Each structure stands twice: as C-alpha cells, then as structure tokens.
Amino acid sequence: MDQSLNQPWWIDVIKALVVINLVMAAFAYSTWLERKLLGRMQQRYGPNRAGPFGLLQPIADLVKLLRKESFFPANAIDLLYIAAPAVACFTALAAFSVIPFGGVWHVGDYDVTGWIANVSIGLLLIFALGAIGIYAFLVGGWASESKYSLLGSMRTAAQLVSYEVSLALSVLGVVIMGQSLSLVDIAEKQQATIWFAAPQFVGLLVFFVAGIAETNRPPFDLPEAEQELVAGYHTEYSGMRFGLYSTAEYINMITLSGLAVTLFFGGWGGPWLPGPIWFLLKLGAFLFAFIWLRATLPRLRYDQLMRFGWKVLLPVATLNALVTAILVALV
Secondary structure, eight states, X not given: OOTTSOOOHHHHHHHHHHHHHHHHHHHHHHHHHHHHHHHHHTTSOOSOSSSGGGTTHHHHXXXXXXXXXXXXXXXXXXXXXXXXXXXXXXXXXXXXXXXXXXXXXXXXXXEEESSSOOOTTHHHHHHHHHHHHXXXXXXXXXXXXXXXXXXXXXXXXXXXXXXXXXXXXXXXXXXXXXXXXXXXHHHHHHHHSOOTTTTTHHHHHHHHHHHHHHTTOTTSOGGGOHHHHTTGGGTTOOHHHHHHHHHHHHHHHHHHHHHHHHHHSOTTOOSSSOHHHHHHHHHHHHHHHHHHXXXXXXXXXXXXXXXXTHHHHHHXXXXXXHHHHHHHHHO
16 A cells, blocks of 8 residues: 555455445345246346345344354364365455445545455465465265265365466466556556456456366355255355355455456446445446356256366467457567
C-alpha cells in the first residue's frame, strides 16, 4: 500500500471484519440463489418454506448443521480429522483478503482503501493458499481411515493439482500486460487502458474452465459425486465439520469469481456507480455462470476429465502466454 495514505491499523481491522462477514453472508445466500435458479431453470420449486421466498433457508441449514450429531470414525486420526475442515475454510477466507473491491476513499482525516492487503505478490499468494487448501482435502480423506474417503481425496487432489497448472499459466498474459503481480496494480492498469478480457480472451476461457475444475463444480464434480464415490473425501464427515468443507467450496467459488473480475474485467472499474457496486455486479455475473453450467451440463467421467481437460488446457494456456510475451516484447 502507498505509504502516503493515512490509514491506521484499526481501519484495516474494521475492514477485515466487515469483509469476512460479507463473504460469509455471500456464501450463505449463494446457496439460496443456486437452489432458486436451479429450480427456475429445471421448472421446479426452489426453497420457498423457510421465510418469505425461502430467504431464511440458509439460516435453517446452519441450525441443522449445528444441531446434527457430529460423529467420527473410531479409527480416525483425531487431530488431523478435526483440523482438515478448518484449514480448508481458513485458506478459502484468507485468499479473499488480497482481492480489491474499490479504490481509495477519503473519510475525514483518514484514507480508506478498497482492499484489506495490497501485497506485491498477491496473485502468487492466492495460488499458494489454494495449494495449501488441497492438503486439507487430502488429509481429511486420509485421516478418516476409510477407503472411500481416501479414494475421493486422491481424486480431488489429482484434479486440483492438474488444473492448477493451466490456471496459473492462463494468467501469465495478464501479468505480462499488467506488469505486476499485485491485484490492485492489475486492476488499475486495466482502468487506465483496456480490460484484459479482450486481448486475453483465450486466457480467460482457460481460466474459467480450469477454475470450474478447481472449485469442483459441475461438470467437474466427480471427486465428490455421490452416485460414484459415496460423497468423496468428506464421506465420514457430518455436522458442522461437513459444513466447513461446503463453506470452503462456495467461498472458493466466490474468490475465484472475484479473481476473474480483477484480472480480466477491470476489477471495481465502471461508469456512474460506485466501485464496490460494479465489483459486486461483475461478481454476481460470474456466480450466475457457475450455476447456469451446473443446470446445463452433465457430469463427465473421470477419464473424460483427464483426456479432454487439463491435457488440452495446459498447451493452450502455455501458447497463449508465449504469444502474449512475444507481442509485449515487440511493442
């Protein structure tokens, strides 16, 4: 962050508390939105009993998870079994701390920035936290002492590691054009020039497809498909421990959408409306796309995922990054 800004530490603390609660609220009501949209798209009812228009359904789900019996296998490795869901949720929330949602506002004698932390290597930090989150899924399945959970966790780790490579390569062109790894600098660069979604259209497509696989969303949800794998890595979890895994997956989807908005669509930039409003509108459009795909596309088999997924995206992402580097060097 610019040292000339007058922003004491307690403003950062307040922003962190506000943002983390807003992200948790967004997670809760993204579940409601998904069930409502799926109901409309598939011509059936969504949540409509708990509160007006089913708006209290996320609260009812939370109460159910809190009151549900929290059993665990007798042979489970207690510490790792309990810690794995918490690590998954923590890494998902921490990744959102470097995503900017606005510019700089002047409130009285103080400056308030539209981000929690402007890290010079913010993009690398997000990928590093995502890599740590993979361990939470892998350790959770292994510590359950269940062969079904172990197989599910291995499939999850294989998919996440595979698509993480193409996900990282897809943004190299953005880094080259933005000339920085700071998400704030990348967003400001687009607002001063052009949104990178146009010159980096191939990278955007690779990023979007790989991001769907990274968040285990349909049609890339085989690692936790109930019919094939008995629920995957969280087979032996119940209660709020299962809820933490579900929370992590939805927050990862929100974080990835926010990252896509920042890297390709100018972040909070837009005319007339305040920056955070533009950021939320763009974020909502990406979340709608995730839900739309779930309602539209069938699930792929595991061999189809590995054959037509990262083995195609990886060379495409590499070629896109190389072409971008050559064009930037020539200019």
